[in-house]
Amino acid sequence: MLEVDPKQLIRCPICEAVNIDKGKSNCCRRCESAIYHHRRFKTERSWAFLITAIIAYIPANLYPMLITKQFGMVEGSTIVGGVILLWEHGSYPIAVVIFFASIVIPVMKFFILLYLLISVKYPLGKERKVDKHKLYYMTEVVGPWSMVDVFVVAILSALIHLSNIQIVAGTAATAFAISVFFTLLAAHAFDERLIQESPYRF
Amino acid sequence: MKIENEEALDDFIICHKCQTLHHEIPLRDGAMAYCSACGTMMYRYDSHLIDRGLALSITALIFFFVANFFPIVKIEILGHAQFITIPKTFLSLFEHGFYIVGIFCSFLIFIFPLGVFLLYLWIFTLLKLQRGERLTRRLLVLLSRSIPWSMSDIFLLSILVSLVKLIGYAQIEIGTAFWALVLFVAVDLYITKMIRISEIWMLHKRLFFPQGRGC
Numbered sequence: 001m002l003e004v005d006p007k008q009l010i011r012c013p014i015c016e017a018v019n020i021d022k023g024k025s026n027c028c029r030r031c032e033s034a035i036y037h038h039r040r041f042k043t044e045r046s047w048a049f050l051i052t053a054i055i056a057y058i059p060a061n062l063y064p065m066l067i068t069k070q071f072g073m074v075e076g077s078t079i080v081g082g083v084i085l086l087w088e089h090g091s092y093p094i095a096v097v098i099f100f101a102s103i104v105i106p107v108m109k110f111f112i113l114l115y116l117l118i119s120v121k122y123p124l125g126k127e128r129k130v131d132k133h134k135l136y137y138m139t140e141v142v143g144p145w146s147m148v149d150v151f152v153v154a155i156l157s158a159l160i161h162l163s164n165i166q167i168v169a170g171t172a173a174t175a176f177a178i179s180v181f182f183t184l185l186a187a188h189a190f191d192e193r194l195i196q197e198s199p200y201r202f
Numbered sequence: 203m204k205i206e207n208e209e210a211l212d213d214f215i216i217c218h219k220c221q222t223l224h225h226e227i228p229l230r231d232g233a234m235a236y237c238s239a240c241g242t243m244m245y246r247y248d249s250h251l252i253d254r255g256l257a258l259s260i261t262a263l264i265f266f267f268v269a270n271f272f273p274i275v276k277i278e279i280l281g282h283a284q285f286i287t288i289p290k291t292f293l294s295l296f297e298h299g300f301y302i303v304g305i306f307c308s309f310l311i312f313i314f315p316l317g318v319f320l321l322y323l324w325i326f327t328l329l330k331l332q333r334g335e336r337l338t339r340r341l342l343v344l345l346s347r348s349i350p351w352s353m354s355d356i357f358l359l360s361i362l363v364s365l366v367k368l369i370g371y372a373q374i375e376i377g378t379a380f381w382a383l384v385l386f387v388a389v390d391l392y393i394t395k396m397i398r399i400s401e402i403w404m405l406h407k408r409l410f411f412p413q414g415r416g417c
Binding site: 002003004005006009010011014015016017018019020029030031032033086091093094097098131133134137140144145147148150151152153154155156157158159160161162164165168169173174177178181184188192 | 203204205206207208211212214215216218219220221223240275277279280282284285286290291292293294295298300302303306307310311339342343346347350353356357359360361363364366367368372398399400403
C-alpha cells in the first residue's frame with residue numbers, strides 16, 4: 001500500500017497520465033518523458049524565452065511587415081499601419097482579426113506569462129480568486145493564432161509578384177515569427193506545478 | 203488517500219484544463235466524461251477507436267495530398283493570372299531570401315500537419331495489428347509533441363484574410379485545393395479535439411496489458 005497526498009499528483013504534459021510528484025527527477029511512468037525535471041532552475045527557461053519574445057516584438061512593430069512595390073513606388077506598412085489602413089478601407093472584420101492576432105494576443109500572452117512567472121516567486125493575487133490554470137490554458141490555446149499575420153504576408157507575397165505590382169515580406173515578418181515562436185516555447189516551458197493553489201482538489 | 207501501487211494511478215485522471223483530480227469511471231460505448239468542475243470533455247469510451255482513427259487519418263492524408271498538389275487560389279490582376287499552392291507559399295519566401303520565416307512556415311503548414319497524420323496512421327495501424335508495444339509508445343510521445351505545432355487551421359483563416367484583402371484589386375477564383383484544405387482542417391480539428399491522446403494510451407494499455415502491467 002502506498003500513502004499518497006492528492007496534492008502530490010501531477011499530470012504528465014505529454015501523455016496526460018497521473019504521476020506522483022517525486023521532485024528532482026520526474027519521469028512519467030507511462031510515456032517515460034521527463035516532467036519538468038530541471039528543479040534547480042524552475043522558471044529560468046520560461047523567463048529566457050519570454051524575454052527573447054518580448055525583444056523580438058519591438059522590431060516587429062517598428063519595421064514594415066508588408067512592402068508594396070507598385071509601378072516603381074515602394075510603400076511599406078507596419079502591423080499597426082496595416083490595421084489602420086484596413087479599417088479606413090472599410091474591411092472592419094479583417095481589421096479586427098489582424099488587430100487581435102498581431103497585437104492583442106501577443107501582448108496579452110506577454111502579460112499573462114509575466115504575471116504567472118512573477119506570481120510563482122511572489123504571492124501575487126493569492127487573495128483574489130484568479131484562476132491561473134485557466135489563464136495558462138487560455139494562452140496555450142490562443143497563442144498560435146498570432147501566426148495569422150505571418151501567413152497572410154507569405155500568401156500575399158507568393159500570390160502577387162507581377163512585373164509592375166509586387167508584394168514582398170518585410171523585416172518585421174521575420175521578427176514577428178521569431179517572437180511568436182518564442183512565446184510558444186515560453187508557454188510550453190512553464191511548469192504547471194508551480195501554480196500551486198488548485199481550488200478543486202479533493 | 204491510499205492506493206495499491208503506482209499502477210493504480212491509471213484509475214485517476216486530471217482535467218487538462220483546470221487540473222482537477224477525478225476518479226476515472228467506466229463508460230458505456232460512445233459516452234463522454236466531463237469534468238465536474240469546469241465542464242470540459244475529458245475522455246470517452248469508443249469501442250471502434252482504432253477503425254475510426256484509421257479511417258480519419260487516411261481521409262485526412264488524401265485531402266492533404268489534394269490540398270498540396272492543386273492550386274488554392276487563382277487571381278487575375280491586369281490580365282496576368284497567378285496561382286498559389288501550399289508548397290509555393292513557403293518556397294516563394296525562400297526565393298525572396300526570408301529563410302527564417304520560410305522555415306517556420308514550411309514546418310507549421312506542411313511538415314507538422316503531414317507528420318501528425320502519418321503518425322496517427324502508423325500508431326493506429328500498429329494498434330490494429332497489436333504489434334510494436336514500445337514503438338507505439340515512442341510514436342505517441344512524438345505525436346503529442348508535434349500536435350501543438352500543426353497550424354493548418356490558422357493557415358486556412360490566413361487564406362481567407364488575404365482573399366478579403368485582395369477583393370477589389372483582383373479577380374479571385376477559388377481552386378480545388380481550397381476545398382480540400384477546408385475538409386482537411388475539419389478532419390484535423392475533429393481528430394485532435396475529439397480523440398484525446400490519453401484515450402489512445404488507455405487503449406494501448408488495454409490491448410498490450412489486459413491484466414495490468416504487474417510491477
